[in-house]
Amino acid sequence: MQDLKHTDITYLPGIGPKRAKVLGDELGIHTWHDLLYYFPYKHIDRSRVYMISELTSDMPFVQLKGQFLSFEEQGVGRKKRLVGHFTDGRQVMDMVWFNGTRYITSNIKLHEDYIIFGRPSVFNGHINISHPDVDPADTLVLSKMSMQPYYSVTEKMKKRGFSSRTIEHFTSTLFLQMRDNVQETLPQYLLDRLHLMPLDTALRSIHYPSTADELSHATMRLKFEELFYIQLSILSYSRERSANRQGHRFPVVGNLFNTFYNSYLPFPLTGAQKRVIREMRIDMGSGRQMNRLLQGDVGSGKTLVALMLMLIAIDNGYQACIMAPTEILAEQHLDTFRSFLKDMPVRVELLTGVVKGRRRKAILEGLVSGEVQILVGTHAVIEDNVEFRNLGLVVIDEQHRFGVAQRARLWRKNVVPPHVLVMTATPIPRTLAMTLYGDLDVSVIDELPPGRKPIKTLHIYDNRPEELYRGVRQEINAGRQAYFVYPLVKESEKIDLKNVVAEYEHLQKVFPEYRISMVHGQMKPADKDAEMQRFVSGETQILVATTVIEVGVNVPNASVMVIQNAERFGLSQLHQLRGRVGRGAKQSYCILVTDYELSKDTRRRIQIMTETNDGFEIAEEDLKLRGPGDLEGTQQSGVAFDMKLANLARDGQLVQLARDTAEFVLDQDPQHDRPMNDILWNQLKELRREDEDWSSIS
Ligand code: ADP
Ligand code: MG
Numbered sequence: 001m002q003d004l005k006h007t008d009i010t011y012l013p014g015i016g017p018k019r020a021k022v023l024g025d026e027l028g029i030h031t032w033h034d035l036l037y038y039f040p041y042k043h044i045d046r047s048r049v050y051m052i053s054e055l056t057s058d059m060p061f062v063q064l065k066g067q068f069l070s071f072e073e074q075g076v077g078r079k080k081r082l083v084g085h086f087t088d089g090r091q092v093m094d095m096v097w098f099n100g101t102r103y104i105t106s107n108i109k110l111h112e113d114y115i116i117f118g119r120p121s122v123f124n125g126h127i128n129i130s131h132p133d134v135d136p137a138d139t140l141v142l143s144k145m146s147m148q149p150y151y152s153v154t155e156k157m158k159k160r161g162f163s164s165r166t167i168e169h170f171t172s173t174l175f176l177q178m179r180d181n182v183q184e185t186l187p188q189y190l191l192d193r194l195h196l197m198p199l200d201t202a203l204r205s206i207h208y209p210s211t212a213d214e215l216s217h218a219t220m221r222l223k224f225e226e227l228f229y230i231q232l233s234i235l236s237y238s239r240e241r242s243a244n245r246q247g248h249r250f251p252v253v254g255n256l257f258n259t260f261y262n263s264y265l266p267f268p269l270t271g272a273q274k275r276v277i278r279e280m281r282i283d284m285g286s287g288r289q290m291n292r293l294l295q296g297d298v299g300s301g302k303t304l305v306a307l308m309l310m311l312i313a314i315d316n317g318y319q320a321c322i323m324a325p326t327e328i329l330a331e332q333h334l335d336t337f338r339s340f341l342k343d344m345p346v347r348v349e350l351l352t353g354v355v356k357g358r359r360r361k362a363i364l365e366g367l368v369s370g371e372v373q374i375l376v377g378t379h380a381v382i383e384d385n386v387e388f389r390n391l392g393l394v395v396i397d398e399q400h401r402f403g404v405a406q407r408a409r410l411w412r413k414n415v416v417p418p419h420v421l422v423m424t425a426t427p428i429p430r431t432l433a434m435t436l437y438g439d440l441d442v443s444v445i446d447e448l449p450p451g452r453k454p455i456k457t458l459h460i461y462d463n464r465p466e467e468l469y470r471g472v473r474q475e476i477n478a479g480r481q482a483y484f485v486y487p488l489v490k491e492s493e494k495i496d497l498k499n500v501v502a503e504y505e506h507l508q509k510v511f512p513e514y515r516i517s518m519v520h521g522q523m524k525p526a527d528k529d530a531e532m533q534r535f536v537s538g539e540t541q542i543l544v545a546t547t548v549i550e551v552g553v554n555v556p557n558a559s560v561m562v563i564q565n566a567e568r569f570g571l572s573q574l575h576q577l578r579g580r581v582g583r584g585a586k587q588s589y590c591i592l593v594t595d596y597e598l599s600k601d602t603r604r605r606i607q608i609m610t611e612t613n614d615g616f617e618i619a620e621e622d623l624k625l626r627g628p629g630d631l632e633g634t635q636q637s638g639v640a641f642d643m644k645l646a647n648l649a650r651d652g653q654l655v656q657l658a659r660d661t662a663e664f665v666l667d668q669d670p671q672h673d674r675p676m677n678d679i680l681w682n683q684l685k686e687l688r689r690e691d692e693d694w695s696s697i698s
Pocket of ligand 2: 302303
């Protein structure tokens with residue numbers, strides 16, 4: 001059998017060292033296998049041949065059959081062009097070239113049959129086609145050419161004379177040269193069960209399908225395979241881990257939890273909060289390590305859930321810690337916990353990069369002795385010199401900034417790893433969550449605390465600031481507070497972004513009667529905190545900020561969020577920012593201020609924001625607009641197997657099918673020893689080997 005992966009591309013007739021180098025440098029094609037997996041980005045149906053009389057200038061691509069009668073040079077200087085008079089036997093029309101003309105005149109023969117392919121346009125009142133594809137009619141067997149593949153080539157390649165047609169030539173040669181069928185990568189019983197094409201057929205068909213239907217079957221088979229192996233890898237990895245990895249057993253719901261629940265809780269829990277707490281109590285009582293993702297829109301009350309779970313850990317004799325992505329947030333968690341717990345006998349401490357010297361030493365000692373029961377911190381917590389007496393639960397707030405590898409470091413802190421709860425306010429569509437965090441179980445808080453009024457979101461252009469100021473003044477005079485958020489700190493020469501500092505000064509003039517705080521990324525942490533604190537305590541009425549406030553800041557009295565240059569923010573970022581208001585029972589407003597000229601995508605983003613408050617809907621839209629590759633965290637998720645065809649945003653159902661199938665396989669063959677699955681485990685091993693990142697993750 002030919003070993004395609006190890007057959008160098010230069011063994012293909014027509015590819016010498018020079019072309020091989022271009023293919024390798026530009027497209028990463030080094031072997032026959034690479035070429036086989038270089039899929040066309042589209043196909044054009046070439047089964048139809050038109051007559052000249054049928055052509056109109058609004059047709060996309062057309063195909064004609066006929067002969068050239070003569071060639072003629074027209075125009076002078078830069079307008080010089082080559083015109084070929086072409087006939088289909090009934091009428092005559094012009095084909096036009098503006099460059100490469102010598103090649104045309106020396107290669108195309110008059111009075112012989114050619115197939116012309118191109119886009120009709122109108123010039124001087126006549127229909128013509130410029131730079132058409134021209135193929136001798138006898139080499140192109142039209143019936144076989146119904147769906148012609150189009151391959152992308154880079155600009156550099158075009159300069160070297162490569163085109164889609166060149167690649168087409170290579171792939172067709174490849175199929176002629178391949179003596180054997182491509183080795184199958186899925187077991188026959190799965191192909192049968194799911195009605196999938198064999199790999200060999202799928203690969204031939206995705207390049208050279210005879211019908212659109214065949215193409216879609218081939219694409220589906222190959223997409224499925226990509227998604228399936230990712231799911232199989234993630235699931236088998238997490239099953240192995242949960243089978244092997246013991247967890248602390250938290251059998252009791254004790255004194256602290258009950259006292260808190262009965263006497264300290266300032267409001268009833270929402271149904272969703274109760275449900276997720278129950279789910280996690282079951283996890284933590286099972287004797288296996290909990291690995292759970294808690295999703296909940298901004299303001300859904302995740303922090304409180306985390307606190308109550310930590311109380312369960314303490315009731316069972318363990319310590320707990322929570323990590324926040326920024327110092328401000330860590331401090332806010334500390335305040336929140338202390339004010340929830342009041343005089344309860346729980347020692348909560350803060351450990352961040354700014355906690356130094358004697359204080360730090362005391363906290364570290366308290367952790368070793370077990371006196372510190374809850375540690376609130378930033379990444380500093382996972383530094384190696386932080387030791388716990390018996391860490392039972394780790395909560396990670398705002399997951400996407402912590403990779404799988406970082407989570408793994410936490411596990412190493414104990415012989416028996418702590419339970420891990422990852423909380424995220426970035427709602428991730430289910431299909432994506434399944435893939436990005438496939439090794440985590442998922443709990444969802446899909447209900448906001450009662451009494452919240454949906455935030456009203458308005459869009460205004462930046463040439464009408466008076467209106468904006470009037471509205472803001474009204475709210476502040478009614479006792480509320482307002483955020484003004486800007487995209488950048490320093491004015492950039494290229495993009496005219498408002499300078500936060502300048503705006504701060506400007507707003508002081510607009511609102512001389514109010515006090516204003518300012519925070520931005522260039523400030524010292526201590527100054528930042530002090531300014532923030534003034535707003536939190538209500539001493540200032542307006543907070544002017546860059547996106548440092550994006551996640552987690554909680555000031556229920558704030559009712560206005562003004563986002564300047566809203567066109568510069570992504571959808572999920574806008575949603576996160578908006579989530580800073582609407583935290584009390586009062587009506588809140590989010591005002592998106594933009595430039596007058598907006599791109600189509602930006603208009604769409606703004607429109608979505610004004611139409612819905614639903615984080616999951618927004619996340620789906622965001623995914624559609626941006627594509628999953630852009631999502632923070634994709635890199636660290638362990639999903640490194642190549643996805644050439646599948647798209648997590650668009651192929652949700654197929655992700656589900658892949659997931660279900662992987663579950664099915666693992667249920668049937670937990671020991672990986674059933675011969676009918678040999679093909680799967682071998683392929684998985686192969687993929688994992690190719691994927692170097694993977695090995696460093698576990
Ligand atoms: P998240 O972290 O999910 O964005 P928070 O935990 O910051 O949300 O909660 C937002 C606000 O809602 C906080 O002020 C919190 O005290 C309050 N809250 C949480 N749970 C409830 C509840 N069940 N009823 C009323 N208010 C709640
Ligand atoms: Mg939060």
